[in-house]
Amino acid sequence: MNYIGLGSKHKSRGVAANFIVKIVINNQELSVEAGSTVLEAARAHGIDIPHLCYHPALTPYGACRVCLVEVEKNGRKQITTSCTYPVGEGLVVRTNTEEVRAARKFTIGLLLSRAPEAETIKKLADEYGVEPGLERGEDADGCIRCGLCIRVCRELMGHEAIGFINRGAERIPETPFLEDNPDCVACGACAYLCPTGYIKVIDDTTRKISSWHKEEGLAECRECGRRFAPARLLHKVKENLRDLEISDILDLCPECRREKEIKTLNVVEDR
Numbered sequence: 001m002n003y004i005g006l007g008s009k010h011k012s013r014g015v016a017a018n019f020i021v022k023i024v025i026n027n028q029e030l031s032v033e034a035g036s037t038v039l040e041a042a043r044a045h046g047i048d049i050p051h052l053c054y055h056p057a058l059t060p061y062g063a064c065r066v067c068l069v070e071v072e073k074n075g076r077k078q079i080t081t082s083c084t085y086p087v088g089e090g091l092v093v094r095t096n097t098e099e100v101r102a103a104r105k106f107t108i109g110l111l112l113s114r115a116p117e118a119e120t121i122k123k124l125a126d127e128y129g130v131e132p133g134l135e136r137g138e139d140a141d142g143c144i145r146c147g148l149c150i151r152v153c154r155e156l157m158g159h160e161a162i163g164f165i166n167r168g169a170e171r172i173p174e175t176p177f178l179e180d181n182p183d184c185v186a187c188g189a190c191a192y193l194c195p196t197g198y199i200k201v202i203d204d205t206t207r208k209i210s211s212w213h214k215e216e217g218l219a220e221c222r223e224c225g226r227r228f229a230p231a232r233l234l235h236k237v238k239e240n241l242r243d244l245e246i247s248d249i250l251d252l253c254p255e256c257r258r259e260k261e262i263k264t265l266n267v268v269e270d271r
């Protein structure tokens with residue numbers, strides 16, 4: 001089994017911030033920050049480009065290919081992923097030509113065959129006129145291999161609980177050796193960002209994330225006794241925030257925390 005990471009932990013594009021270049025998107029001349037990507041530049045100017053594997057807080061990965069656009073540089077045109085293509089002086093971008101829409105439609109068809117039940121993909125398929133009834137792929141397991149789960153775990157949580165295993169059609173995010181990885185604190189950030197719902201988090205007396213073979217105890221609220229947060233995650237948060245001296249608030253569930261805040265506000269107002 002090959003366990004494959006996703007490259008660098010932090011974004012670094014090596015371009016001085018605040019350096020501005022001029023580009024044209026859909027016949028509109030725009031001033032954009034050098035070092036940004038076409039997708040970031042478009043979003044900054046309210047130009048919509050569909051995307052599934054991009055998140056502003058994470059390193060671009062270019063996996064889903066839904067964000068395809070046409071770029072023209074020095075007279076040469078190509079269709080490419082806008083989330084990974086850097087802007088440059090004089091770049092011309094077209095986001096909605098017939099060719100671009102056809103390329104996106106093809107990509108969306110492939111994604112639909114992998115995740116036929118996913119609402120986000122079904123919505124895109126509707127929008128782009130992808131024929132329903134397309135063959136379910138052999139790999140129709142609901143995961144589109146976008147890598148968001150792996151990147152959020154590594155880049156924002158600072159853990160390496162999951163990674164891609166295998167290659168080709170067998171490639172899938174998993175834990176090493178398909179076992180519970182103690183590095184996973186069951187934060188659920190992966191499930192929150194997953195565009196297809198492949199990762200299910202079930203909270204009861206424990207938190208279960210079956211995709212990662214994980215079952216983690218939930219800590220009890222100090223006031224009401226309700227189980228509300230994965231115990232090891234809570235411990236980590238308390239460690240990281242210990243200088244703020246708020247650990248007694250962190251021991252409360254969200255409802256009890258709100259009640260405590262309201263009581264504190266009332267006391268202040270009554271003075």
Ligand code: SF4
Binds near residue numbers: 144149
């Ligand atoms: S599990 Fe979800 S977030 Fe992770 S690669 Fe698959 S589709 Fe993307």
Ligand code: FES
Binds near residue numbers: 053061062066082083
């Ligand atoms: S958003 Fe660009 S390839 Fe997925």
